[in-house]
Amino acid sequence: MSLSHYIYLATILFSIGAVTVLLRRNAIIVFMGVELMLNATNLAFVTFARVHGTLDGQVIALFVMVVAAAEVVVGLAIIMAIFRARRSASVDSANLMKL
Amino acid sequence: MTGTGEAVGFWILGTLMVVAALGLVFVRKAVHAALCMAFVMINLGVLYVMEQAEFLGIVQIFVYTGAVMMLFLFVLMLVGIDSSDSIVETIKGQRVAGYVLGLGLAVVMFLALGSITLPATKGLEAVNNPADGGGNISGVAFLVFGKYVWAFELTSALLITAAIGAMVLAHRQRLTEKLSQREWSQRRVRENTYVAGLPAPGVYARHNAVDTPALLPDGTPSELSVSRVLVSRDQVATPITFHAAEQAIEAEIEDGSAR
Amino acid sequence: MIPALGAQYLGAQLPGVDLVPATFNYAALSPILVVLGVATVGVLVEAFVPLRSRYAAQVGLTLAGLVAAFLLLVLLAVNHQTATAGLKVLGGAVLGSVIIDGPALFLQGTILVFAILGVLTMAERLGGVGADAFTPMGSATPGSGQEALALRAGSMTSEVFPLTLFAVAGMMLFPSAGDLLTMFISLEVLSLPLYLLTGLARRRRLISQEASLKYFLLGAFSSAFFLFGTALLYGYSGSVYLPDIAAAIPQGGSELNGLLVPGVFLVAVGLLFKVGAVPFHSWIPDVYQGAPTPVTGFMAAATKLAAFGAILRVVYVGIESARWQWSPAIAVVAILTMVVGAVLSVTQTDVKRLLAYSSIAHAGFILVGVLAFDRTGVSGVMFYLVSYGLTTIAAFAIVGLVRADGAEATHLSQWAGLGRRHPWTAGTFAFLLLAFAGIPLTSGFTAKFAVFEPALRSGATGTIMVVVGLLASAVTVFVYVRIIVLMYFTDSQNDAVAVVTPSVMTTIAITFGAAMTLVLGVWPTELLQLSASASQFLR
Numbered sequence: 001m002s003l004s005h006y007i008y009l010a011t012i013l014f015s016i017g018a019v020t021v022l023l024r025r026n027a028i029i030v031f032m033g034v035e036l037m038l039n040a041t042n043l044a045f046v047t048f049a050r051v052h053g054t055l056d057g058q059v060i061a062l063f064v065m066v067v068a069a070a071e072v073v074v075g076l077a078i079i080m081a082i083f084r085a086r087r088s089a090s091v092d093s094a095n096l097m098k099l
Numbered sequence: 100m101t102g103t104g105e106a107v108g109f110w111i112l113g114t115l116m117v118v119a120a121l122g123l124v125f126v127r128k129a130v131h132a133a134l135c136m137a138f139v140m141i142n143l144g145v146l147y148v149m150e151q152a153e154f155l156g157i158v159q160i161f162v163y164t165g166a167v168m169m170l171f172l173f174v175l176m177l178v179g180i181d182s183s184d185s186i187v188e189t190i191k192g193q194r195v196a197g198y199v200l201g202l203g204l205a206v207v208m209f210l211a212l213g214s215i216t217l218p219a220t221k222g223l224e225a226v227n228n229p230a231d232g233g234g235n236i237s238g239v240a241f242l243v244f245g246k247y248v249w250a251f252e253l254t255s256a257l258l259i260t261a262a263i264g265a266m267v268l269a270h271r272q273r274l275t276e277k278l279s280q281r282e283w284s285q286r287r288v289r290e291n292t293y294v295a296g297l298p299a300p301g302v303y304a305r306h307n308a309v310d311t312p313a314l315l316p317d318g319t320p321s322e323l324s325v326s327r328v329l330v331s332r333d334q335v336a337t338p339i340t341f342h343a344a345e346q347a348i349e350a351e352i353e354d355g356s357a358r
Numbered sequence: 359m360i361p362a363l364g365a366q367y368l369g370a371q372l373p374g375v376d377l378v379p380a381t382f383n384y385a386a387l388s389p390i391l392v393v394l395g396v397a398t399v400g401v402l403v404e405a406f407v408p409l410r411s412r413y414a415a416q417v418g419l420t421l422a423g424l425v426a427a428f429l430l431l432v433l434l435a436v437n438h439q440t441a442t443a444g445l446k447v448l449g450g451a452v453l454g455s456v457i458i459d460g461p462a463l464f465l466q467g468t469i470l471v472f473a474i475l476g477v478l479t480m481a482e483r484l485g486g487v488g489a490d491a492f493t494p495m496g497s498a499t500p501g502s503g504q505e506a507l508a509l510r511a512g513s514m515t516s517e518v519f520p521l522t523l524f525a526v527a528g529m530m531l532f533p534s535a536g537d538l539l540t541m542f543i544s545l546e547v548l549s550l551p552l553y554l555l556t557g558l559a560r561r562r563r564l565i566s567q568e569a570s571l572k573y574f575l576l577g578a579f580s581s582a583f584f585l586f587g588t589a590l591l592y593g594y595s596g597s598v599y600l601p602d603i604a605a606a607i608p609q610g611g612s613e614l615n616g617l618l619v620p621g622v623f624l625v626a627v628g629l630l631f632k633v634g635a636v637p638f639h640s641w642i643p644d645v646y647q648g649a650p651t652p653v654t655g656f657m658a659a660a661t662k663l664a665a666f667g668a669i670l671r672v673v674y675v676g677i678e679s680a681r682w683q684w685s686p687a688i689a690v691v692a693i694l695t696m697v698v699g700a701v702l703s704v705t706q707t708d709v710k711r712l713l714a715y716s717s718i719a720h721a722g723f724i725l726v727g728v729l730a731f732d733r734t735g736v737s738g739v740m741f742y743l744v745s746y747g748l749t750t751i752a753a754f755a756i757v758g759l760v761r762a763d764g765a766e767a768t769h770l771s772q773w774a775g776l777g778r779r780h781p782w783t784a785g786t787f788a789f790l791l792l793a794f795a796g797i798p799l800t801s802g803f804t805a806k807f808a809v810f811e812p813a814l815r816s817g818a819t820g821t822i823m824v825v826v827g828l829l830a831s832a833v834t835v836f837v838y839v840r841i842i843v844l845m846y847f848t849d850s851q852n853d854a855v856a857v858v859t860p861s862v863m864t865t866i867a868i869t870f871g872a873a874m875t876l877v878l879g880v881w882p883t884e885l886l887q888l889s890a891s892a893s894q895f896l897r
Contacts, residue, residue: 001106004217006150007593009113011208013139014586016120019201021579023194028129028175030575032136035167036120037582039143041589042159046152048593053221055235057592058152059242060539064585065162066254067546072167073261074550075574076174077268078557082567083178085500208620215616217593241377248380249455253531253543256394257550259401260524264554267496267517274507 006047013040027079031072038068105149112142129178133171140164151223153235298324311336318342386434386458389427389466393527396423400520409512413488416519417481421474423523428470435463454536457671460892461736462534465667468744469660472751473526475870476656478863479755480518488514491650491758493560500563515558521551522656529660533667536675538588538598538625541668545584545628548664549577552657556649561765569648576631576641584628590621600676607679615683622677622684629672632665633721636694646714651766654710655754658717659747666724666743670736673728674895681731689729689819693826695722700830703837709757709768712837713750716794719830720746726823727809730816737893738808741886745793745801745878752871753790755864756783762855770841775850777842780857784845786872791838793875796831801878806831808886 013036020033042061049057101109115138122135140163147156227235243251278286287294298321301313310329312320320337322330329335384391400419407415484490492515495508528548535541557570592598594617595606610618631638646654677684699719706712724746727739760767760776760783767773777784793800810827813820860868878885 001101001109002217003101003220004212004215005109005113006146007212007217008209009109009116010589011205011212012117013120014582015201015205015208016117016124017582018204018579019197020123021575022197022201023124026129027571027575028171028178029123029132031578032123032132032171034575034578034582036123036136036139037579038585039140039163041582041585042155043143043146044586044589045592046147046150046155048589048596049152050150050223051217051220051593052596053223053225054596055223055226055238055242056246056597058155058235059239059247060588060592060598061152061155062158062239062243063247063250063254063539063543065158067257067543069162069167070254070257070261070550071546071578072170074264074553075578076170077265078553078567078570078574080174080177081268081497081557082571084497085564085567211616211620213616214613216613218614245378245380247455247539250539250543253540253547256397256524256527256547257543259398260521260547260550260554263401263404263517263521264550267515267521267554268557269497271497271504272495272508272513274504274511274513 003047003051007044010040010044010047013037013043027082028076031075031079035068035072038064108149109146112145116142129175130172133168133175136171137164137168140168151227151235154239293323300324310334314342380455383458387456389431389434389470390456390527390530392423392427392430393470393523393530396420396426397520397523397527399423400523401517404517404520409514412516413481413483413514416516417477420477420519420523424470424474424477424526428467428474431463431467431470434458435467455540456531456534457536457675457896458534459896460894461667461670461740464740464889464892465533465663465743466530468663468740468747469526469529472656472660472663472747473522473529475748475751475867476652476660477519477522478867479652479655479751479758480522480650482652482758482861482864484858484860487512488516489518491560491652492518492558493563496558500567518555518558521554525549525551525555526660529664532664533671535668535671536600538591538600538603538672541672542581542585542588545581545632545668548661549581549632552653552661553577555653556645556657559648559650562648565648566650567648569645572648573641573645580628580631580638583624583631587621587624587626587628590617590624594618594621600672603676604679607677618680619683622680623687625672626684626688629665629669630691633662633669633724634718635691635721635725636698636718637691639695639698639718639721642718643711643714646717647708647710647768651710651754651758655751655758658713658754659750662717662721662724663743663747666728666739669728670739671895674731674736678731685729685731686819688725689823692722692725692729692823695719695725696823696827696830697722700833700837703834706837707770709770709773709841710754712770712841713753713757716834716837717750719834720794722830723806723809723827726813726820726827729823730809730812730820732812732816733893734890735809735812735816736895737886737889738805738812740889740893741808741878741882742805744885744889745805745875748871748874748878749790749793749801750871752868752875753787753794755860755868755871756787756790759783759857759860759864760855761858767855770844772855773841774844774848776855776857777846783857786868788842788845789872790875791841793879795835795838797835799876799879801875801882804879804882804886 017033017036017040020036021030024030024033042064045057045061045064047057049055049061119135119138119142123132126132126135141160144156144159144164147153147159223235226238233241287296298313300309301311301320301324310325312322312335313324315321320339325335396419400416403412403415403419480489480491482490488494493505494513494515495505496515498505498508525548528544528546528551531544532541532548535544553570553574556573557567559566588598591603594610594614595603597603597606607618627638631641634642646658649657673681696719699715699717699722703712703715703719706715720742724739724742727735727742729735730738757768758766760773762772777788789800793802796802796806806827810824813824
């Protein structure tokens with residue numbers, strides 16, 4: 001088995017994540033699709049680090065995790081705000097944009 | 100090239116991961132999707148360890164699966180565990196277009212990546228096992244606090260932003276005094292509404308019935324007895340079945356005593 | 359030239375085996391550090407300053423910080439000019455995470471000016487307690503009693519000011535990032551606050567929140583593409599530093615092209631999304647419409663500038679030598695962007711959406727300049743970004759002032775006859791629209807000339823793009839003239855629509871934007887020279 005198999009796996013996971021984003025309507029699942037894409041990217045970074053024999057890729061993957069964590073907080077806060085607004089009887093529910 | 104053990108692990112875990120990831124696309128309920136996602140993430144952590152990234156593997160399981168995915172689950176619980184996807188297409192043909200785009204992306208990437216020959220793997224033995232015995236963690240730390248220290252410091256801006264964002268969108272400052280129990284009861288008496296309090300939800304022997312409305316004397320369910328949240332989520336059980344069962348038992352008893 | 363920050367590879371040492379401390383050039387980083395520092399102080403102000411003095415404290419602090427950063431930057435740039443005289447180009451030994459070179463200084467300065475103008479418009483109160491454009495309480499459900507209560511209690515989301523500062527810091531770093539990791543993180547630093555700001559509008563909050571969600575999901579989606587592209591380029595060259603990638607391209611054999619080409623395209627997707635190029639533009643109209651109007655103005659000007667700055671750096675420092683493999687596709691994107699932006703703006707009935715489609719078309723025009731591949735192209739693009747940004751901030755500030763029953767009157771029909779009742783406002787807006795159209799004597803004309811001229815010289819593709827660009831411009835002229843006709847030559851029975859009198863802050867922003875639109879149209883030489891002298895990237 002060569003290391004390129006890891007890259008193929010990363011590509012498959014990345015594509016599945018992208019399809020999730022394109023197909024699902026539930027904002028939380030869409031967001032999980034994005035997370036899957038970031039995770040797939042991390043796998044690629046870790047694998048390339050091994051190919052090149054440096055730890056840079058691992059460090060980058062670590063930073064990606066930090067960024068993803070911050071992104072999750074903001075994203076889930078926005079989703080919660082929208083949920084609260086929608087569940088209560090809202091005033092200007094006409095003329096909403098399509099998501 | 101890698102050892103046999105790693106190859107076996109890769110093929111087993113890789114297959115499982117792809118199957119679980121596909122769950123994200125096909126599973127109806129958001130909670131199931133979240134569980135699929137957590138499974139993928141744990142396995143990724145194992146793959147990282149296999150790829151000589153011990154520190155990252157542990158962080159992946161602790162931080163990603165342990166914190167991030169659990170945050171997802173928390174929000175899912177808040178939003179309503181039953182929130183499943185609508186399959187209504189807002190844009191016609193969007194589903195097909197999504198599949199085509201996604202598959203197209205995968206095919207193009209595969210064609211491109213299939214043509215590459217990776218250079219000979221250098222491996223991480225030299226950097227992971229230096230003479231001073233620092234290992235993977237020291238190696239990563241040297242880079243984080245050396246070459247990539249600016250990126251490291253920059254993430255602090257990101258974390259502050261995230262904290263403010265969560266506060267702005269989710270934290271509700273209390274603007275009025277909180278009423279004490281005494282004040283509530285005084286208010287109820289003053290306004291003469293629900294002086295005895297709201298009716299409690301119906302409690303039936305065969306059901307843990309916070310979500311089951313109490314029955315009024317005429318047999319109709321009382322809307323007041325269940326939480327508004329459950330009503331808006333459509334998670335209120337109908338008491339009719341229990342009611343019917345109760346009537347059947349009563350009829351039986353009456354039959355018995357008449358006999 | 360100053361690599362603000364770098365780590366040196368020391369010959370035999372394996373990177374990662376020993377701690378190689380990074381060197382900081384604090385002077386070169388000082389404007390960014392000031393902005394970040396003031397943002398952090400702003401968070402503390404939020405916690406400790408009582409509600410009644412919070413607005414004044416936040417606005418004062420924010421503006422003071424931005425002005426201080428701008429002055430520092432000017433000092434730095436002046437010194438930089440003198441230092442460049444005896445410059446020896448540094449070898450490949452020093453790798454900077456942040457590169458403060460000519461384009462970086464120019465773009466950072468412009469972002470700070472945009473930010474000052476943007477904060478001036480965001481701080482507009484129109485007689486209320488807090489900023490008029492933002493909801494009194496972001497967590498209160500739209501239309502609920504809680505919201506009314508918050509309004510009566512005089513609360514406000516003054517957190518928008520520190521958030522804006524964080525976004526500004528991210529924008530300043532984005533075009534000066536020397537490696538793709540720093541670029542990715544600054545992309546997030548600039549995006550996260552903008553996602554939040556988008557969702558905090560005072561009126562029509564459901565639309566605002568939806569815009570925020572849409573912006574967030576699509577933004578995160580596109581940054582994932584950027585990141586995967588980064589991973590592939592890291593696999594290709596073994597480094598995320600742009601000079602390393604540039605050095606690897608001529609040496610790399612064809613067996614790794616399968617990493618290079620997809621990597622470049624995926625990185626491009628992430629960057630083109632931020633500028634709103636077709637087919638990655640779908641967020642622009644909705645977000646521009648839903649966001650609070652001053653935020654829209656700031657975002658349209660500054661995000662576009664920062665993202666184009668990053669595109670310039672990636673293209674000119676990193677991947678130029680592989681350009682035959684990717685530039686045709688980007689040229690197609692540029693043509694599509696111009697055509698789609700111009701054609702769809704014809705059918706719009708909402709002023710904010712119309713300006714959004716116009717911004718898409720402008721992104722196309724700027725891309726034409728990017729693809730010229732020489733220094734005049736770089737300086738043309740930078741000039742265009744300055745002039746477009748100043749005009750845009752002023753235009754959106756005016757849109758925010760036209761009100762009906764307290765809410766913004768953004769439907770075009772409501773603008774009918776505005777020229778009769780409010781000649782000054784309508785006149786200024788008409789002038790700004792002419793600048794968008796690229797009529798001579800406005801900055802828009804000079805800017806279009808500055809990007810089209812290098813493109814014409816660059817070859818056949820450039821010529822085709824310029825022709826399409828001119829046709830698209832003609833279409834947009836029609837759109838803008840239609841609005842002007844509507845404002846001046848259409849009678850309206852609708853007296854409810856009126857222009858509210860802004861405070862001195864918004865007036866300054868509008869006046870400055872409009873005046874610069876005129877100045878850059880009539881005497882553009884100074885700025886053209888400045889952008890030309892600042893157009894050399896440090897490789």
